[in-house]
Amino acid sequence: MRVNCTVNGRPREADDVWEGESLLYVLRERLGLPGSKNACEQGECGSCTVRLDGELVCACLVAAGQAEGREVVTVEGLAELAAQRAPDAGAAGDQGRDGAQTAGLSPVQRAFVDAGAVQCGFCTPGLLVAADDLLARVPDPSDADIREALSGNLCRCTGYEKILDAVRLAAARAGETV
Amino acid sequence: MDFLRPGTWEEALAAKAEHPSAVPLAGGTDVMVEINFDHRRPEYLLDLNRIGDLYEWEVGERDVRLGASVPYTRIMENLRGPLPGLALAAHTVGSPQIRNRGSVGGNLGAASPAGDSHPALLAAGAEVEAESVRGTRLIPVERFYTGVKRNALEPDELIRAVRVRKADGPQQFAKVGTRNAMVIAVCAFGLALHPRARAVRTGIGSAAPTPLRARAAEEFLDAALAEGGFWDSGRDLPPSLVRQFGELAAGSCNPIDDVRGSARYRRHAVGVMARRTLGWAWDAYRGSERTTRCA
Ligand SMILES: Cc1cc2nc3c(=O)[nH]c(=O)nc-3n(C[C@H](O)[C@H](O)[C@H](O)COP(=O)(O)OP(=O)(O)OC[C@H]3O[C@@H](n4cnc5c(N)ncnc54)[C@H](O)[C@@H]3O)c2cc1C
Ligand code: FES
Ligand code: FES
Numbered sequence: 001m002r003v004n005c006t007v008n009g010r011p012r013e014a015d016d017v018w019e020g021e022s023l024l025y026v027l028r029e030r031l032g033l034p035g036s037k038n039a040c041e042q043g044e045c046g047s048c049t050v051r052l053d054g055e056l057v058c059a060c061l062v063a064a065g066q067a068e069g070r071e072v073v074t075v076e077g078l079a080e081l082a083a084q085r086a087p088d089a090g091a092a093g094d095q096g097r098d099g100a101q102t103a104g105l106s107p108v109q110r111a112f113v114d115a116g117a118v119q120c121g122f123c124t125p126g127l128l129v130a131a132d133d134l135l136a137r138v139p140d141p142s143d144a145d146i147r148e149a150l151s152g153n154l155c156r157c158t159g160y161e162k163i164l165d166a167v168r169l170a171a172a173r174a175g176e177t178v
Numbered sequence: 179m180d181f182l183r184p185g186t187w188e189e190a191l192a193a194k195a196e197h198p199s200a201v202p203l204a205g206g207t208d209v210m211v212e213i214n215f216d217h218r219r220p221e222y223l224l225d226l227n228r229i230g231d232l233y234e235w236e237v238g239e240r241d242v243r244l245g246a247s248v249p250y251t252r253i254m255e256n257l258r259g260p261l262p263g264l265a266l267a268a269h270t271v272g273s274p275q276i277r278n279r280g281s282v283g284g285n286l287g288a289a290s291p292a293g294d295s296h297p298a299l300l301a302a303g304a305e306v307e308a309e310s311v312r313g314t315r316l317i318p319v320e321r322f323y324t325g326v327k328r329n330a331l332e333p334d335e336l337i338r339a340v341r342v343r344k345a346d347g348p349q350q351f352a353k354v355g356t357r358n359a360m361v362i363a364v365c366a367f368g369l370a371l372h373p374r375a376r377a378v379r380t381g382i383g384s385a386a387p388t389p390l391r392a393r394a395a396e397e398f399l400d401a402a403l404a405e406g407g408f409w410d411s412g413r414d415l416p417p418s419l420v421r422q423f424g425e426l427a428a429g430s431c432n433p434i435d436d437v438r439g440s441a442r443y444r445r446h447a448v449g450v451m452a453r454r455t456l457g458w459a460w461d462a463y464r465g466s467e468r469t470t471r472c473a
Contacts, residue, residue, distance in 0.1 A: 019179040151359035152273020
């Protein structure tokens with residue numbers, strides 16, 4: 001079957017989609033967006049986390065046909081989404097902590113880089129989408145809020161501490177600019 | 179495989195009547211796992227996501243009519259007042275991502291003995307509104323679970339909604355697992371005080387082939403509370419009474435040994451949860467009794 005949906009603000013079309021196929025498969029294998037990761041295919045790890053009509057979901061558990069006509073945001077679209085939310089802040093071309101060019105990173109992505117929250121990086125896209133969703137809802141989250149919001153995302157490398165640091169950092173920076 | 183995409187409830191019922199083997203697909207948090215792992219290859223998937231009615235709820239005089247597909251997140255956010263037990267149970271389901279998609283209709287459809295809504299529904303009192311092109315029937319939730327992962331739906335029926343009794347007293351939910359998030363219950367317990375009917379109702383999860391009420395424990399407690407005048411006095415419950423309630427609840431279990439826990443542990447844990455949830459709920463009841471009596 002054919003599936004039409006909006007991905008990261010652009011209308012996309014996937015053909016020859018198998019009826020039992022997941023949105024994750026369509027994103028990765030048919031639309032060339034491999035940012036969302038496939039680790040467990042059973043909703044346990046959160047590495048496939050995307051937004052579907054604004055809601056945080058596991059793309060591996062959404063049937064492709066259920067995304068028909070809907071809006072999907074993946075990690076590839078986070079910078080653009082952030083730029084839309086705060087047009088003045090301008091995501092593109094920002095300078096990172098050590099002056100390195102971190103073009104096209106959203107504030108949450110930049111905070112993950114700066115806090116050292118990325119090791120192998122496999123869990124990172126899902127965590128970024130989840131953290132971005134949290135900060136959009138709760139600009140100044142408590143530690144309990146952060147733990148709760150990230151409880152559906154597993155990381156095998158970092159031990160989570162630096163990930164928590166990154167979310168706190170992103171929240172603090174957003175607080176400064178307001 | 180065919181992907182059926184009804185736009186209205188009537189179309190969904192017609193599709194289910196025409197293709198009784200079609201597998202309804204709501205949040206997909208059970209169905210998609212089975213498809214991803216090739217445990218299920220249905221001939222037809224019946225997508226219910228486009229049917230707006232299933233995502234709505236109405237708070238009536240006696241019941242909340244909860245649309246089958248209302249996600250757990252909405253229940254936590256909006257129905258904590260009338261459905262405190264179900265809201266507590268909803269909060270323990272999976273993760274934010276799972277709670278944004280997963281629904282009580284899906285939990286009932288799957289009818290896993292470990293489903294977290296079941297103890298809360300059993301304790302609160304609820305009926306499943308099952309509908310087909312032939313008509314609607316209301317199935318009391320305790321008769322809905324017919325076996326391990328089996329329910330009372332006919333092949334042409336869909337769940338339209340669940341009618342859950344609004345709380346008229348404190349409700350509690352407890353679940354045993356290895357961590358707070360992302361845990362299938364080793365076992366679970368729901369308890370609701372119904373001061374108006376002067377009754378206590380319970381629900382046990384994951385400790386028998388189906389979710390069930392701890393009837394003997396309920397009957398014992400109802401009689402003991404009435405006899406001791408506890409509903410009126412709001413007195414502390416004697417420890418012996420609470421202990422016996424726990425033992426009777428444990429006695430209602432018919433658990434198995436599996437990777438998550440032994441039968442013996444499950445029985446023990448159900449007794450502990452029964453005692454604790456009764457203690458918490460009774461404290462809340464006494465608190466509210468005191469304020470109404472002092473006011
Ligand atoms: C990572 C993960 C963690 C989980 N954790 C928990 C947990 O902690 N507690 C828990 O209870 N569950 C848990 N689950 C299981 C699942 O999320 C729940 O059972 C959920 O309630 C299913 O709802 P759904 O809308 O996603 O159902 P679906 O997967 O869409 O459907 C489930 C079943 O119900 C049927 N169905 C759906 N809607 C209807 C309808 N209207 N009429 C008739 N049949 C229908 C489907 O055909 C299918 O058989 C977890 C699942 C995952 C993947
Ligand atoms: S791949 Fe979807 S949750 Fe793990
Ligand atoms: S950085 Fe490797 S899994 Fe998280």
